[in-house]
Amino acid sequence: MAHEIFTTHDLNISSRNTPAIDESLLFGPSGFTVAPYGDYVKFIKKLLATKLLRPRAIEKSRGVRAEELKQFYLKLHDKALKKESIEIGKETMKFTNNMICRMSIGRSFSEENGEVETLRELIIKSFALSKQILFVNVLRRPLEMLGLMSLFKKDIMDVSRGFDELLERVLAEHEEKREEDQDMDMMDLLLEACRDENAEYKITRNQIKSLLIQETDLPNLPYLQAVVKEGLRLHPPAPLLVRMFDTKCVIKDFFKVPEKTTLVVNVYGVMRDPDSWEDPNEFKPERFLTSKQEEEKVLKYLPFAAGRRGCPATNVGYIFVGISIGMMVQCFDWSIKDKVSMKEVYAGMSLSMAHPQSALQFLDSAFNVQSPSL
Numbered sequence: 001m002a003h004e005i006f007t008t009h010d011l012n013i014s015s016r017n018t019p020a021i022d023e024s025l026l027f028g029p030s031g032f033t034v035a036p037y038g039d040y041v042k043f044i045k046k047l048l049a050t051k052l053l054r055p056r057a058i059e060k061s062r063g064v065r066a067e068e069l070k071q072f073y074l075k076l077h078d079k080a081l082k083k084e085s086i087e088i089g090k091e092t093m094k095f096t097n098n099m100i101c102r103m104s105i106g107r108s109f110s111e112e113n114g115e116v117e118t119l120r121e122l123i124i125k126s127f128a129l130s131k132q133i134l135f136v137n138v139l140r141r142p143l144e145m146l147g148l149m150s151l152f153k154k155d156i157m158d159v160s161r162g163f164d165e166l167l168e169r170v171l172a173e174h175e176e177k178r179e180e181d182q183d184m185d186m187m188d189l190l191l192e193a194c195r196d197e198n199a200e201y202k203i204t205r206n207q208i209k210s211l212l213i214q215e216t217d218l219p220n221l222p223y224l225q226a227v228v229k230e231g232l233r234l235h236p237p238a239p240l241l242v243r244m245f246d247t248k249c250v251i252k253d254f255f256k257v258p259e260k261t262t263l264v265v266n267v268y269g270v271m272r273d274p275d276s277w278e279d280p281n282e283f284k285p286e287r288f289l290t291s292k293q294e295e296e297k298v299l300k301y302l303p304f305a306a307g308r309r310g311c312p313a314t315n316v317g318y319i320f321v322g323i324s325i326g327m328m329v330q331c332f333d334w335s336i337k338d339k340v341s342m343k344e345v346y347a348g349m350s351l352s353m354a355h356p357q358s359a360l361q362f363l364d365s366a367f368n369v370q371s372p373s374l
């Protein structure tokens, strides 16, 4: 079913059904991820594909990731020496956020002036909000008819204002250093596009801000890559995809879908479907080592979604997860403090462990650590 819908009606379901809250940075008309498929989305996707996320740019930003990886390693090393435990999810999230910030705005947020904490709180709040947004997506029409949409507005605006303040500061910094000779980060590229009189689409300051909210040896480590793929199959961070049919259509000559129907794709279910996957609930990275690589290509492997609104940063996503796991496994010996519960919870935008504290790990022996060579 999913296969049929995506292949025959990709354009028709390339918009999300998120209601626009006009003044909001995240969910207003400037928000890239919620914007309906059209000129703005096409322009940004092109910019990402041809500038920020093209292979040469990813290669160029390798130094930034190596520095962040080293900092992450040093932190774990320090904990190992002190024989302290760490919460893996929290630390890897910090590491990933730092890498995204360094690649997109040229610096990570500072711990000293409270930026890191502010950002962390905003991300947690926006994750919580996305749960409401999913609810609104599915029940949009009745909520609008009952005039209940305003219930969500205050929370959305609070988070929006927080991001706005933080990003205005960063934008101002970038505008100041405009004339200097420098490597362009994503914000520089967007500002350049914003100033370009001849650009095919004129992006605004709010659109720039809304966009920014959010190796090495990896090709020689096929088993590590297979582990990452298998992990994302069993535990996709985005287990449900929400789209909208722009126009009415008929699927398989039978299912009549009215215009503006919300479509929720159960990615989690698709990637554990026993018709497509052998032992679907088992963690078996080996399945990605076999010659059946095409398994990933057809529409049963969807951790990064698919089609026009699929993740434009799939390669970067694989790199982030690969280097974190690679370093943690290569450099340290681990022992588990409590029994690990693999129970999951769909907390807002993403799927995460229901009991992350049970993933607290002891670093076994400080004498077993090695520096990363990834």
Ligand code: HEM
Pocket: 016, 032, 033, 034, 041, 100, 214, 232, 237, 238, 241, 242, 302, 303, 304, 305, 306, 308, 309, 310, 311, 312, 313, 314, 316, 317, 318, 320, 321
């Ligand atoms: C393991 C890491 C990642 C996973 C599993 C992932 C997954 C996804 C998924 C499933 C979607 C589509 C959601 C939908 O269709 O409704 C998406 C969209 C998106 N992702 Fe990722 N992603 C990852 C990393 C990243 C990174 C590192 C970036 C940025 C550097 C990024 C940028 C985006 C953007 C901008 C979109 C929206 C695309 C659009 O609306 O057209 N992702 N991602």
